[in-house]
Amino acid sequence: MKKYDKLIFVDSDDTDRAPMASAIMQKKYLLSPLKVCSRGLVVLFPEPVNQKAEAVLVSNGLTAKEHAATQLSQEDISGKVLLLTMEEAQKEKIRTGYTNALNVYTIAEYTGVSEDVAPLYGAPLSAYGKCYETLEALINRLVIQLNEEELKK
Structure with a gap:
């Protein structure tokens, strides 16, 4: 039985880091x-x-x-949904503002890395490139972790 059916990347306004993470993840095996x-x-x-x-x-x-x-809604949250935020403050907002938000982590925390994914508001294009590289590395770690969890069953 699968641990998760759905993975939601969560960001402040769903216009940069989370959609980039989603696009990267959708191309992984x-x-x-x-x-x-x-x-x-x-x-x-x-x-x-x-x-x-x-x-x-x-x-x-x-x-x-x-x-x-798209706004995160209570309907998005269940025991079979993994929510990965870009920052610790976003994780805490979900934990305090939504019921049954059990599987909420920062992407860094879930993959064993210490730093959050930095916000991009007002940043130059080069910062977006750096963010992409950071997300790619984190998501590569995430894919390995999710596949290992699947193999342990």
């Missing part, structure tokens, strides 16, 4: 299928992905062109 998406903690309307994030994704052979920012 997992031993068991896992629905992957992203959500935001404060989404006022369905914005597209940040242009700089999309440029970095495209330069790496990916896209989030069809992405529209």
Whole structure:
């Protein structure tokens, strides 16, 4: 029996880091299928992905062109959903603001890394490139971890 059915990357507004993480993860190989998406903690309307994030994704052979920012809702949370945030404060906001939010971690925490994924608000394109590299490394670790958990069953 699979531990998780769904993986949600969570960011502040679901326009840059979380959609990039989702796009990267969707191209990875997992031993068991896992629905992957992203959500935001404060989404006022369905914005597209940040242009700089999309440029970095495209330069790496990916896209989030069809992405529209979506608010994290109580319906997104269940025991079979893994929620990975970019920052510790986002994790705490979910734990205190949603019921039954049991599987909530920062992506760094879940993969055994010490640093959060830095916010990108107002950052230059080069920072988005660096963020992509950070997310790629974290997600590579995540894929190994999820596949190992699947093999242990």
